[in-house]
Amino acid sequence: MSATENRIKAVTHRMRVLQFAPIILLWLLLSACHRQQLQQPKVQGGESQPISATQALPVTPSVAATFRANSPVTCILQDRGGVYWFGTDRDGVYRYDGKSILRLDEQAGLCNNQVRRIYEDLSSGIWIATANGVCRYDGLSFTNFPLFDDANLGGHLEKQWQKSADDFWFPVGGGVFRYHPVAAYMTVPSTFTYLPLPSTERQLNYSESPSSPVGPFTVYSTLKDQQGNLWMGTQSLGVCRYDGSSFTWFADKGLSGPAVLAIFQDKAGNLWFGNNGAGVFRYDGASLSNFTEEHGLSNPDFLKSSGISTKPGLGTLARIYAIGEDNAGNIWFGTIDAGAWRYDGKSLKNFTKRDGLDSDTIQCIYQDRNKELLFGTDGGSVYRFDGNAFVPFIAE
Numbered sequence: 511m512s513a514t515e516n517r518i519k520a521v522t523h524r525m526r527v528l529q530f531a532p533i534i535l536l537w538l539l540l541s542a543c544h545r546q547q548l549q550q551p552k553v554q555g556g557e558s559q560p561i562s563a564t565q566a567l568p569v570t571p572s573v574a575a576t577f578r579a580n581s582p583v584t585c586i587l588q589d590r591g592g593v594y595w596f597g598t599d600r601d602g603v604y605r606y607d608g609k610s611i612l613r614l615d616e617q618a619g620l621c622n623n624q625v626r627r628i629y630e631d632l633s634s635g636i637w638i639a640t641a642n643g644v645c646r647y648d649g650l651s652f653t654n655f656p657l658f659d660d661a662n663l664g665g666h667l668e669k670q671w672q673k674s675a676d677d678f679w680f681p682v683g684g685g686v687f688r689y690h691p692v693a694a695y696m697t698v699p700s701t702f703t704y705l706p707l708p709s710t711e712r713q714l715n716y717s718e719s720p721s722s723p724v725g726p727f728t729v730y731s732t733l734k735d736q737q738g739n740l741w742m743g744t745q746s747l748g749v750c751r752y753d754g755s756s757f758t759w760f761a762d763k764g765l766s767g768p769a770v771l772a773i774f775q776d777k778a779g780n781l782w783f784g785n786n787g788a789g790v791f792r793y794d795g796a797s798l799s800n801f802t803e804e805h806g807l808s809n810p811d812f813l814k815s816s817g818i819s820t821k822p823g824l825g826t827l828a829r830i831y832a833i834g835e836d837n838a839g840n841i842w843f844g845t846i847d848a849g850a851w852r853y854d855g856k857s858l859k860n861f862t863k864r865d866g867l868d869s870d871t872i873q874c875i876y877q878d879r880n881k882e883l884l885f886g887t888d889g890g891s892v893y894r895f896d897g898n899a900f901v902p903f904i905a906e
Contacts, residue, residue: 576891576902577611579604583886586876587628587636594878595636596892597625603638619652621645629678632691639680644687644702655702670703673740673754681729686742707742707750708757731784733773741781743770749783763800764788767813774833776841784830787813790843802827805858822870823847825860834875836883836895844872850885850900866900867893 581600588594596604602615602623615623622640629637636647646653673688680687685706707727731743740752748761749770765785772784781793782801787809789802802808809828811821823829825848832844843851849862849870862870871888878884884903885893892903 576904577604577606578902579890581890582871582873582888583890583892584625584873585628586874586878586884586886586892587630588876588878589630589636590634592879595628596886597628597638598890599624599873601890603628614647619645619654621652621654621656627680629689631678631689632676637678637689639682644680670705671708671752673734673738673752675738678734679732679740679742681732681742684725684727684729686729686732707744728769730769730771731773733775733781735775735781736779741773743773743783745769749773760793760798762798763791763803765791765798765800772830772833772844774835776835777839782833782841784833784843786829786831786846789826789828790830790833807858824849824862824870827851827858832872832875832885834877834883836877837881842875842883842885844875844885846871850875861895861900 577596579596579598579601581598583596584599585597586595587597592608594604594606596606598604600623602613602618602620603625605612605614614620620638620640621644622642624641625638626641627637627639629639631637631646638645638647643654643656645655670688674690677688677690680689682704685704687702687704689702707729726744726746728745729742730745733741735741738754742750742752744750746766746769748759748766751758751760760783765783765788768785768787770783771786772782774782774784776782779795781795783791783793785791789800789808792799792801805827807825807827809823809826812823812828823845827843827845827848829846829848830843831846834842834844836842839855841853843853845851847870849860849865849867850872852859852861861867867885867887868889868891869887872885873888874886876884876886882894885895885900887893893900894903895901
């Protein structure tokens with residue numbers, strides 16, 4: 511090929527590059543804008559608040575990272591898309607989609623960094639219950655609902671107490687908040703209502719409950735069972751069941767002592783109640799029993815100290831934070847001061863820091879879509895049990 515032909519070919523190539531340059535430039539600009547939108551969740555009614563570089567943590571297939579938060583992991587959810595959500599005590603919520611870990615906190619629009627519960631609604635919205643209200647995250651922005659906003663306190667008790675298959679409940683104060691989606695496509699909760707617990711001793715009202723910081727009716731845990739009944743664990747009145755028309759209280763065998771922090775139903779239909787001091791209780795649909803006392807694992811010293819003892823209760827099953835069930839049917843109990851316990855239907859086995867945990871405080875137990883149990887600890891870590899020991903949850 512002659513020099514002239516080479517020059518003609520080079521000029522032709524440059525012309526083709528210049529022809530597509532505007533398209534390439536436009537593509538780069540759109541890509542940059544898209545990335546910016548993904549990294550800047552917006553607060554409803556406010557300006558965009560960017561997420562700092564320390565909050566967005568990419569995870570590449572070649573580099574496995576052990577998940578660790580900066581404060582205790584209080585709750586876990588895996589949504590329908592497989593994304594994990596880890597709520598923490600002081601650090602907001604972490605979102606892990608298999609590619610990156612993103613922390614969403616007050617700076618990003620979360621109503622409070624102390625996260626207590628995480629739910630997913632019918633339209634894939636993520637509801638985050640915090641110490642200062644409830645937030646709904648749609649993937650781009652937050653909608654915040656103050657707990658005792660006047661809009662959520664209307665109506666009368668006998669008129670508002672009801673339940674449905676698709677509702678879920680947030681424990682707060684002397685009652686609960688009920689969220690009922692009118693339709694799957696609706697994102698505004700037209701029925702997001704605070705409901706104080708009724709009592710045979712005295713009738714709570716809307717003006718009294720929000721102002722009571724911690725009283726005997728304070729609700730710490732909720733569960734909808736296989737029949738659709740709502741169960742609520744209280745500060746010192748045991749457990750209340752609402753079946754859609756009436757309330758039944760369970761307070762025998764010491765259940766009405768310290769707070770009921772956990773309620774769980776196993777595959778066989780048994781109800782398990784976790785009490786912060788009196789231990790584990792089991793209700794089989796007919797009778798209530800003190801499971802902890804039956805197995806000689808009580809901590810009477812803690813009960814005698816009126817709940818102010820800070821002495822670790824290693825070797826006891828008295829102060830319960832969480833309850834779960836693995837795929838083999840074993841029931842697991844997470845304690846505040848004695849690690850995790852596994853019950854196989856016949857015997858109990860205790861697991862503590864010597865078995866791989868970073869803390870003897872188990873804040874939550876959750877079964878993911880792979881049927882594996884995940885354990886959130888006071889040390890800010892998430893673990894799974896490999897059959898012999900606890901291993902860290904790996905983001906990879």
